[in-house]
Amino acid sequence: MGCAMTQSFGWVPEGVDVTVPDASRVYDYALGGVHNFKVDREFWDRAERVMPSAGLIARANRAFLGRAVRWLVDAGITQFLDIGSGIPTLGNVHEVAQDADPAARVMYVDIDPIAVQQSRSLLSGNPGAAVIEGDLRRPAQILYHPEVLELLDFSEPVAVLTVAVLHFIPDSAGPASILSKIGDALVSGSYLVVSHVGPDSTPAGRQAQQQAVKLYENTPTPVILRDAEEVAALLGPAFELVDPGVVSATDWHPDPEEAEDPPQPAALVVLARKR
Amino acid sequence: MSDRAADAARPLSPEAQAVARRWTADVAAAGFLPAGRGRARAALEDLLRQLLDAVHAEPFNPAPGYQIGRRLVELRMSSPAVIGSTIALLAERLPELAGDPPGRRRIPHLMAGIAAGFSAAQRSAAVGAAEDMNRSEKLHWRRVQAGYQEQLRHTQLHDPQSQLPNRAHLLTHLTDRIATASPDARLGVGLLSIGDFAELSDTYGHDDLDLLLAAIGARLQQLAAAHGCFVAHLGDDLFALVVATGCLDDLAKAVDHACHALAASAPGACQPRIRTVEGLVEGPLQGTTAQAWIRDARCALGWARHDRRDRACYDPARAAADLRRHRLTGAMPTALDRGDFMPHFQPIYDLRSRRITGVEALARWRHGGQVLSPHDFIDLAEQSGQICRLGRSMLDQACRQAVIWREQGHRLTLSVNLSPHQLAEPDLPATVAGLLHDTGLPAAALQLEITESAAVEHHHQVINDLAGIGVQIAIDDFGTGYSNLAALSRLPVRCLKLDQQFIRQAPTAQAVTVLRHTRLLCQDLDIEVIAEGIESAGDERLLTDLGYTRGQGFRLARPAPAHTVTQLLARQAPGADP
Numbered sequence: 001m002g003c004a005m006t007q008s009f010g011w012v013p014e015g016v017d018v019t020v021p022d023a024s025r026v027y028d029y030a031l032g033g034v035h036n037f038k039v040d041r042e043f044w045d046r047a048e049r050v051m052p053s054a055g056l057i058a059r060a061n062r063a064f065l066g067r068a069v070r071w072l073v074d075a076g077i078t079q080f081l082d083i084g085s086g087i088p089t090l091g092n093v094h095e096v097a098q099d100a101d102p103a104a105r106v107m108y109v110d111i112d113p114i115a116v117q118q119s120r121s122l123l124s125g126n127p128g129a130a131v132i133e134g135d136l137r138r139p140a141q142i143l144y145h146p147e148v149l150e151l152l153d154f155s156e157p158v159a160v161l162t163v164a165v166l167h168f169i170p171d172s173a174g175p176a177s178i179l180s181k182i183g184d185a186l187v188s189g190s191y192l193v194v195s196h197v198g199p200d201s202t203p204a205g206r207q208a209q210q211q212a213v214k215l216y217e218n219t220p221t222p223v224i225l226r227d228a229e230e231v232a233a234l235l236g237p238a239f240e241l242v243d244p245g246v247v248s249a250t251d252w253h254p255d256p257e258e259a260e261d262p263p264q265p266a267a268l269v270v271l272a273r274k275r
Numbered sequence: 276m277s278d279r280a281a282d283a284a285r286p287l288s289p290e291a292q293a294v295a296r297r298w299t300a301d302v303a304a305a306g307f308l309p310a311g312r313g314r315a316r317a318a319l320e321d322l323l324r325q326l327l328d329a330v331h332a333e334p335f336n337p338a339p340g341y342q343i344g345r346r347l348v349e350l351r352m353s354s355p356a357v358i359g360s361t362i363a364l365l366a367e368r369l370p371e372l373a374g375d376p377p378g379r380r381r382i383p384h385l386m387a388g389i390a391a392g393f394s395a396a397q398r399s400a401a402v403g404a405a406e407d408m409n410r411s412e413k414l415h416w417r418r419v420q421a422g423y424q425e426q427l428r429h430t431q432l433h434d435p436q437s438q439l440p441n442r443a444h445l446l447t448h449l450t451d452r453i454a455t456a457s458p459d460a461r462l463g464v465g466l467l468s469i470g471d472f473a474e475l476s477d478t479y480g481h482d483d484l485d486l487l488l489a490a491i492g493a494r495l496q497q498l499a500a501a502h503g504c505f506v507a508h509l510g511d512d513l514f515a516l517v518v519a520t521g522c523l524d525d526l527a528k529a530v531d532h533a534c535h536a537l538a539a540s541a542p543g544a545c546q547p548r549i550r551t552v553e554g555l556v557e558g559p560l561q562g563t564t565a566q567a568w569i570r571d572a573r574c575a576l577g578w579a580r581h582d583r584r585d586r587a588c589y590d591p592a593r594a595a596a597d598l599r600r601h602r603l604t605g606a607m608p609t610a611l612d613r614g615d616f617m618p619h620f621q622p623i624y625d626l627r628s629r630r631i632t633g634v635e636a637l638a639r640w641r642h643g644g645q646v647l648s649p650h651d652f653i654d655l656a657e658q659s660g661q662i663c664r665l666g667r668s669m670l671d672q673a674c675r676q677a678v679i680w681r682e683q684g685h686r687l688t689l690s691v692n693l694s695p696h697q698l699a700e701p702d703l704p705a706t707v708a709g710l711l712h713d714t715g716l717p718a719a720a721l722q723l724e725i726t727e728s729a730a731v732e733h734h735h736q737v738i739n740d741l742a743g744i745g746v747q748i749a750i751d752d753f754g755t756g757y758s759n760l761a762a763l764s765r766l767p768v769r770c771l772k773l774d775q776q777f778i779r780q781a782p783t784a785q786a787v788t789v790l791r792h793t794r795l796l797c798q799d800l801d802i803e804v805i806a807e808g809i810e811s812a813g814d815e816r817l818l819t820d821l822g823y824t825r826g827q828g829f830r831l832a833r834p835a836p837a838h839t840v841t842q843l844l845a846r847q848a849p850g851a852d853p
Contacts, residue, residue, distance in 0.1 A: 032306040032354045034404035059307040066311060090351055091309035117411040117418075257312030258303075 023168065023221040024086030024115050030058040035087045035118065043215065050211035053200075053264065057249075058164075060264040061195050064249035065163050066096050068193050068271055071253060072159045073100035077191060079158040080106040081148070083136050084165030088119045093161065094129040102128075107151050109134040109142050136165060137173050143185045157189040157274075166234065167197040168221045176234045183238035183274060190274040192239055195249060196231050197223060198268040209266060231268050239272035246270040287320055291327065294368045295320040301364055305356030318350050326369070329385055330378045337381070340388025341395075348396035358393045362386060436485050437492030439508035442569075445515055448505050449565035452517070456560040463526025463557040465516040466572040467533055468580075470550040472512035494536040504529055515572070523557040523588060530555060530586075552579050556589035604655045606642065611664055615641045618673045621834040622843060623690070623805055623827045626819050630847055633688035633722070635827065636673035637834045638665065657696055666697045667706065674714040674721065676837045681720070685844050690722045690772075692751060698725060698733070704740040711744075718745030722770060726751055727763075735766065742767035749805075754793075764800055771797055775808020775828070778818070791821050 021043035025036040029044050048054050069080065078101055082093045085108035097104035108119050108131040119131035130151050134142040142148060152158055160182055169175040179192065186192075200206045209225070216223040226234070228246040235241070244252065249267035287295065299316040302308065308315045322343050329339040347357060365386060370379045432444035440448065452462065469475060476484050488508070495506040495514065504518035514537070518529045534551050554576025556568060571589045574597070579587035610616060620634040640647040656662040670691050677689040697703055711718050723741060725734075727750050742748050749770035750763060754777055763771075773793065780786035797804045806818050809828030818826055832843065 031309075032351070034401045035408055062307055062309070063311065066309065090307060095309075113415050113419075114408075114412055117415040118407060121407065121411055121414070255312055257299075257316065260300075261303075 021219050022112065023219065024084075024110065024112055027058060027164065028087040028090070030055055031062055031090045033087060033090050043219070047212045047215050050215065051208040053205070053208075053266070054212060056262060057197070057264050057267045060249040060261070060267045061164050061269070062091050063255070063258070064195060064252055064267070064269050065093065065161070065193075066091050067253055067255065068161075068269070069093055069096040069159075070100055071271070072191055072193075073097055073104060075191075077157055077159045078104045079152045079156060080104065080161060081109065081142075081152060081158055082106060082161040082163070083109045083134070083142065084162060084168075085110050085115070085119065085131070086112075087115050088122050088131075092122075094123070094126065098126075098128060104128060105151050106130075107132070107148050109136075109148075111135050136162065136169065136178060139178050139181045139185075143182065154185055155187060157191070158186055159191040159193060160186065161193045163193060163195045164197075166194060166231075167223050167226065170222075170224055176236055179234055180236050180238060183236065186274045188274050191242075192235065192272045192274070193269075194231060194234070194272070195267065195269040196226055198227050198231065198266050199225050201265040205266070226268075228268055231270060235270070235272050238275060240275055242271045242273050285324065287324060288372075291323055291372055292320065294364070294372065295323050297368075298323070298361065298364055301360035302352045302357050305360055306352065306354035309351050315350070315352070318346075322346060326365070326385060327372060330369075330373045330381050335381050335384075337384040337388050340385035341392035342388075343385075344389040344392025344394070345396040347389075347393055348400055353393075353397055353400060358390060361393075362390060365389070434488075434492070434508040434510070436488040437495075437508040438489065439492045439495060439506055439514070441507060442509045445505075445507040445509070445517070445569070446565045448507075448517065449568055453560055453563055453565065458561055460560040461520045461522075461558060462560045462563075462568070463516075463518050463520040463523070463529065463555065464568045464572045465518075465526055465530040465533065465556075466509075466554045466569075466576045467514045467516065467530065467537065468552045468554075468576055469512040469514075469537065470552050475549070491537055494539065495533060498532055498536045502529060502532060506533070515569070520557050523555070526555055526557045527586075551585070552576065553586040554579055554589070555586065600655055603642070603647075603652055604659045607652070607656060607659065607661050607665075610640060610642065611661065611668060616665060616668055617641070617836075618669050618676065619834040619836055620673075620676070620840045621827055622832040622840060623688070623825060624831045626815065626824055626826050631685075631687065631832075631840075631844060632825060633690060634677075634840060635690040635724070635834075636669055636676075636692075638669050639834075653694070657694060660696075662694045662696045663700055666692075666694055667710075670707070671710055671714070674710055674716045677720060678714050678716050679837075680841070680844065681716070683841070683844070686720070687844075688720055688722050688747070689716070690724050690749060692724045695726065695728075695733070698737050701737070703737055704744060707741060707746060708744050711746075719747065722747040722749050724749045724751035724772060727753055727755065738766055752807075763802075768802060770803040770805060772805045772807050778806065778808050778810075778814050778828075787817070787821070790818075790823075794822055 019039055021040050022037075025040040026044050026047075028034075029036040029041050044054075072080070078097075080093055080097055085093070088108065093108070094104070094106040097106055106129045108116075108123075108129070110116050110119065110131070110133065113133050116131050116133045123129045123131060130147055132142070132145050132147050134145065136142070143154075162179075166175050169178065182192070200209045213223050213225065232241065232246050246268055247270070248263055248265045249269045250258075250261055250263045252269050252271070254261075295316060298319045299312060302315060302319065303312055310318075325339050326343060329336065344358075347353065347361065365382075369382050373379050373382060432440055432447070434441045449464075456462075475487075479487055491514070492508065495508075495516075498504070499506045502518070504516055507515040507517075509515055514533070516529060516533050518526060520526050530553050534553070537551055538549050554572045554574065556571040556575055571594070574594055575587045575589040578593065579585065617639055618636040619639045620636055622631040623633040623635060624630065625632045638649050638653070640652055653662070656665050673689055673691050677687060680687055693703075700706070707721075707723070708718075710716075711721065723746055725738065725748065738748055747769040748767055749772055750768055751772050752774045753771040754774040771793075773790075777786060777790055777793075794804055803825065804823060806823050806826035807828065809815050809818065809826045809830045811830055814828065815826070815830055832840075835843075
């Protein structure tokens with residue numbers, strides 16, 4: 001990191017790398033949030049130029065998260081483990097869950113210590129929500145973390161959310177194995193929520209998408225596209241798909257108010273139940 | 276929640292509802308709606324209702340416009356496109372909803388308020404976010420720094436090899452315990468030293484020794500956890516154990532456990548067994564200091580090593596004696612410089628005539644208002660290597676005094692003790708010769724007393740050389756060693772000083788027989804005998820009955836300063852001294 005760049009962000013403490021776009025800050029900006037740096041905004045603006053639908057995909061994905069959480073609360077779930085929660089600004093899981101059931105408990109997990117600290121300050125005073133620093137690639141360290149075990153009761157069903165995070169896990173890191181280990185820790189009746197970037201449905205869309213993927217290759221978190229079949233395969237035998245299975249975010253129990261929104265086939269989502 | 280309550284209060288006209296739907300669609304197109312489209316429409320319907328109320332309110336108040344602008348941002352409808360589409364929509368559709376011309380004239384004021392409120396809230400949100408990020412990052416780095424500080428603190432307070440608390444940590448631990456101790460609390464501190472550590476180090480090699488220390492650290496940590504004690508590693512071979520006790524036995528048991536843990540730490544079946552030496556201290560906790568506990572345990576460990584035992588317990592009386600010895604040792608060089616050592620003289624008598632025929636010079640030390648005897652300092656002088664200097668000083672002072680007496684007409688034999696250390700000095704004969712020359716004392720008037728063991732086992736050459744310059748050689752404390760007269764006959768010995776134990780054992784028949792035959796044997800060998808330790812009239816009578824002619828002891832005269840002996844000599848009836 002250049003000294004001049006550090007000085008240009010006078011209020012940024014030394015050591016925070018603001019010269020590289022960060023996935024969670026980019027996503028925050030994509031949703032209209034303000035917890036981001038110039039490098040994140042410039043990165044997203046470039047991504048939107050090569051793939052104009054990127055913003056709508058992000059919003060569709062986030063809207064799905066809100067609907068999925070409400071669906072889960074309606075199904076009786078009161079415990080949520082949100083892995084890869086990012087910057088907790090717009091559409092927080094705990095806001096949605098606790099609005100539907102004030103007794104709902106939410107544990108956020110993110111790999112970025114700054115995002116964790118921001119979450120911590122946001123959640124102060126909320127006994128039903130907490131955050132820890134953790135890496136999805138090391139699920140045991142999350143599942144057996146003392147704070148996680150204190151907030152969540154794994155003898156009861158838990159909904160594990162891996163929303164817009166598995167497409168940052170390459171095959172070499174064993175995403176199916178990670179989900180399998182998570183599944184081992186859950187009792188029957190628990191749920192797994194996945195959203196994942198998939199290939200666009202049109203050649204032009206896919207071409208634009210490839211350009212955006214190339215942009216991500218220059219960040220610490222390159223994106224891996226997986227189609228519906230591949231996403232379903234990640235879940236393994238421990239989970240059974242809940243209707244409608246692996247679908248576009250806009251097709252997953254759509255809000256009647258949003259019926260006219262354009263479909264987003266590249267935003268794949270699925271909700272699965274632990275057998 | 277207040278939005279929904281207001282929503283339910285008063286329905287909008289179908290025209291206004293259509294405007295709200297359009298507004299919702301525009302806002303949704305402009306950005307993400309976290310709460311969903313339905314809630315967004317309800318919220319916007321409520322804002323539209325407030326706007327229409329403001330249009331018709333009497334008197335007119337433009338403030339609600341500002342609040343509506345702020346509310347849009349609060350509802351997370353905060354992207355720049357939201358305010359653009361909102362202004363465009365309301366400018367187009369609000370006039371027809373407002374109805375009459377006075378209401379329409381108010382619309383621009385309300386719109387200005389919406390724009391200003393939106394901008395102000397947007398700015399607050401952005402600045403607030405920046406502050407929030409700044410705070411979060413500062414907090415994060417504070418945690419990182421705290422982590423580093425904890426690491427640093429751990430490093431400062433733990434031994435790098437064993438990972439056990441180090442000396443500084445032990446001191447802090449003891450200080451804390453002392454500060455919080457109840458009046459009757461007791462404590463035990465054990466210091467465990469690995470015996471033959473240097474050899475162990477050679478056996479294992481450097482890297483393996485580190486592994487061994489790590490294994491010891493792990494085992495002692497387990498012990499500490501299991502028995503509720505505190506363990507520390509004070510470097511290399513030294514470990515400490517701190518435990519709350521009721522009595523010394525409690526500490527001894529805890530140390531036993533630690534010794535077993537240490538012994539079992541050696542990796543591999545063929546490795547040498549780890550042996551420990553232990554120093555223990557146990558007692559009340561209140562009013563003590565951390566340094567004192569470690570000092571006392573170290574003292575006990577020193578005793579165990581010195582006494583060649585596995586374990587020693589701290590004893591205040593022994594420690595006080597040690598301290599006194601250390602202080603005396605430290606004070607000795609300066610005392611020698613200052614001349615605080617001087618000879619006293621014990622007269623040696625002719626038992627028949629009761630005349631003084633000689634004197635034995637005995638060292639005295641004026642120290643701290645007391646006069647110390649040889650048994651207080653001779654061992655210390657030998658251990659600290661100052662005995663030769665002390666011996667030379669005594670010899671010099673005694674010779675000069677003997678010359679004074681000779682000048683007064685008293686031809687006394689001067690006896691001076693020589694330490695085996697002095698005998699080991701190759702230049703001793705030359706030194707003695709030089710002193711005799713300097714003082715003017717005839718060589719034959721000087722009798723050097725050496726111990727039997729020193730004479731028999733070593734230093735034959737030096738003894739012969741001393742005899743060669745004319746000095747008389749006496750065997751001191753005869754009877755406490757081999758009492759090997761045959762061996763002594765090969766040496767130029769002129770005199771035996773019979774140890775007082777012979778007198779003490781009398782009057783048993785065997786002792787009397789030994790006394791009689793010793794005198795007869797010495798007479799045949801032409802060796803003079805001086806009986807030491809004559810303390811009573813009975814002692815003196817027995818010796819004279821057995822034919823002894825010379826002796827010394829408290830019965831006759833105690834050791835005294837030179838001027839006292841001078842007075843004794845002056846009181847003697849005039850007559851020729853031997």
